[in-house]
Amino acid sequence: MLGKKGWTMLLIVVLASSVLSACSGNKANEAKGAVETEKSEGAASATSSAEAKPEGDNNPFGKIDPPITIKSVLGTAGWATFPDGETWDNDNRWTKLYRETLGIQLKWNWLVDSTQYDNKMNVSIASGDIPDLMVVSKKQLNQLVEADMVEDLTEVFDRYAMPYLKMQVGEALAPAQKMATYDGKLMAVPQYGGDPRDSLVSLYIRSDWLKKLSLKEPTTIDELVNVADAFVKQDPDGNGKPDTLGLGILSATMGGGSMGGFLNGFHASPDIWVDDGAGQLMYGSTTPEMKTALGKLQEMYKGGLIDREFGTKDYNRLKEDVVSGKLGIFYGTISESALIAVDLIKNDPKASWIAVPLPSVDGTPAKPSVGVSVGGFLVVKKGFSNPEAVVKMMNLFIQKVYGEDEFGTNGDNKTYAWVDNAKYAMHVLSPVQGYIKDYNYRLVRDALASGDPSKLNESLKETYDLVLGTDGSDPEKWQQWWIHQPAVSPFEVRDQYQLQPDGVVIDKYFGGSTKTADEKMSTLATMQNETFVKIIMNAAPISDFDNYVANWKKLGGDKITQEVNEWYASNR
Template identity: 60%
Template sequence: MNIRKFTSVPIFLAIALLLTALSACNGKSNDAASSTAGSSEPGGAASSTPSEQPGGGDGPFAKYEPPIQLSSTLMTQGWASFPAGQTWDNDNLWHKLIKDTLGIDVKWAWQVDSSQYNNKMNVTIASGDLPDIMAVTKQQLNQLVDADLVQDMTPVFDRYAMPFLKEQVKSSLLPAQKMALYNGKLMAIPQYSGDPRDSALTLYVRTDWLANVGLSEPKTLDDLIKVAEAFAKNDPDGNKKNDTYGLGLLPTFAGGGSMTGFLNGYHAYPGIWVPDSSGRLVYGSTLPEMKSALSRLQTMYKDGLLDKEFGTKDFNRLKEDVVAEKVGMFYGTISESATILIDTMKKNPKAKWKALPLLSADAQPARPSVPITAGYFYVAKKGFAHPEAIMKIMNLFVGKVYGEDGAGKGAQNKIYAWVDNAKYAVFPQSPVQGYVKDFNYEAVRDALKNGDGSQLPEELKKTYDLVKSNDGTDLNNWQQWWIFQTEVSPFEVRANYQKDPNFTVVDSFYGGSTKTMDEKAATLATMESETFVKIIMNAASIDEFDKFVANRSKLGGEQIGNEVNDWYAQNK
């Protein structure tokens, strides 16, 4: 068990895209960051957009005439399903779109399930028989750059990135861009993963249970613990059985159910690097605030407020508990409104949920912490004649899924991402994908507030009309309706987090991986996981935390810190 382990990147991005659909209806340097983030293109090519110039010119969406063929790799997803007639091979919507719109005929060098993709790519890199373009991890990118096997993508991004994507990179996506810089050169196009702040946690609470136990919404962590005790011991569901517990919590640091929301209440920032008072980066899991938070969780466990099987819980089991009405409070991202809450409503339409901002243990506001992720990195084999094909396909993907600007112009998410009310997921068919900031919630919310959706793009106008015509009783559309109820919406909590760009604590290290991390990180993460779980479950004294900090330092943590700070001195 790895307490730091994230949900696999494709699943995480899939959930992020689902929410977009629903709300829409070694040396590294930053000296080239500004140019790779948005210099002007020769001849004004970047002004081309899908709607203005789908074929002509040498711009971001220009079609190859005659068409070109390229080889790529495909990460298939076991959870994805397609409408009848579409397959993972070339007989699908995205292959046709890319070929018809851009003149690019994609052929798969190989395809494999996501669980085996990284291993298969390692074998491919070792063989030296590389496809024209491919998605690789940061560690694999390091190998390819060191071996001089991939192309400098700086001129590709400068000339071919669509204006909207460049704007996004300048604002919320720059850390991901910097992860692909080597000696000032952009050696890959990051997959990006949207604004890191989009993954910030909120607290989901059943307000009907609060009423049943006679409590108000919690305002502090002390209040939260009082609520957890009442939910565990005062029969909040009124079934006359002792079958509930207080707070749904997982032994993870990211995603729905993770305990990071609670830890943040103690100003503890697990699994990320934060600057200390001297300006040096330190690993958040080793700081004194973490010990205080773990001690409080240990007490809660001893008092029966957490699931007795906390240490072995996973997301699916937490979801089962929430849907089965065994727990009425948990930390989650905005995604859980779609992945958990809608199922709870189908079981009990009278349930009432509200998202709250993180609660603090003292007078200082709780600031949510988030990691930096870039998903995969798209590289072009050294010598491939058309490396810009990566950028063109990503432009097409962003344009169809998110739109050509922050207002969602031209987006066709319900055709090219999630189809038939999210029954089918077709976006994984694309060999290149890019995930940017979702502006859709704010656009529809403001239109609803003003009572005028006439200026919204067609996709968002559909969402506006759906929300206007519903009252929350239609469970088929409940989630889309609920997230626009600003007094309860996790999207509104997220929007409030983002009003202050410095409020969310974002990982200050986005260098990917250091030499010692590659060698020691897995062992250190396992030690961290086991120690924290034992402490929380009262199988170890809280003083084991101090031993963990000391042992981590001896076993590679100190050297990793030195390497991280060497990087930070060059990139801050």
């Protein structure tokens, strides 16, 4: 599963991808945005009055009459700034929107920096004084459900969720919805983290280096090793010094920069629960494929194809290596296009990147593995008068940030998410947040291919114009340009994986932490991390993997597997 920070970063990039570096006429846009808001509000209230029924009104955007006050809490992000006059706790555009469109007045019980949010929430829960609406973690949700402190939202979700949200919940967001469901009852609205498959990794390679050394893009692990070898030994940067590195990996086994993509190449699925073929779930980190993959990494480390200091380097150090032109091959999610790749281009405009599918060890294509991403769970306090409010707020959030359908109709993320060329991130002001699968890449790509932007909404049209208006030579526009070149784009690689019905291995377990996992998982994870890194760094023989598996089972792994399978039997 993605960490909270990873999750936020992913969303930021996903959201920003349609808006970033669009650069003309901010003021005009804002004004237009405002007009559009009024229009859509007018439209919403018109429909609500037209369809208004005193009882049983199912309008997803219906205004609650008389207006209600909801006590809630907010985790504030230190990096976010807002235009003058709008702050976390005063009347900002989101609180105004909820009040004017839905008749919901928000009142903050407390605001706290998001890094402290979990602790503060624990205190609130412990004191029994919880607000009407709040975001909690899976662990807290388990406790709240057990203590019967939150409302069952099954019925209100059925009645009020807008059609587009229901469609998404039926597909890409189904795992998230399952995570919030207890015995068939929906106890929370998940803060949707989009399609879990959105966070899959592809292989990023310096294509200028490939060209210089006349190598082709690797499709097998052997070819990958050859490329890494050439990058180390054949001086791809041409400075005459042997200062370039081979394959860049982190000690983490999932996410951007990690070794996860390499392990996937051996058909291993680290850190997630996979079907063993006999209807039982098993832990992907303990399989024989994993051992083979680690053995290969050890071999590469011994041969100098992996940085000698690899185990001690974190994400930012890996990034430094890339940006300083020492490292030209690593595994990354789409986020790394904005977090790493573009920084190299800014540093060295002559460099170029290509993203390719995961090289595989044999003829079978490698499938990337992903966890299920949910940012948190929105719960309503037991006994609150209007539980439907949370569903309506989610509708409105998604409508404003994404739109009511996959074409982004009514979406207005230039007013409600990324204002003023992504200078301000307004969406963090909303207590209700959800990220759904967006089709922006596909829409813009197809429009570019056909030369017909008529289906695009305003913000996508801007991306379209931006891509058309550059050849990638301007580093400021490079990222948007690059990700829309299907031949080299990590978005295209991701899209191709997603179009295959079974192209991605998704974590099969959504039950959160089990009882034993609560107690043992961190010990097991530490042990795993340490063993893997030591094996790769040749500080332990590959046979240590077997000890690790035996210990993993003995120290709680077997019990966790049993609990996970009990859940699987009733929730598959």
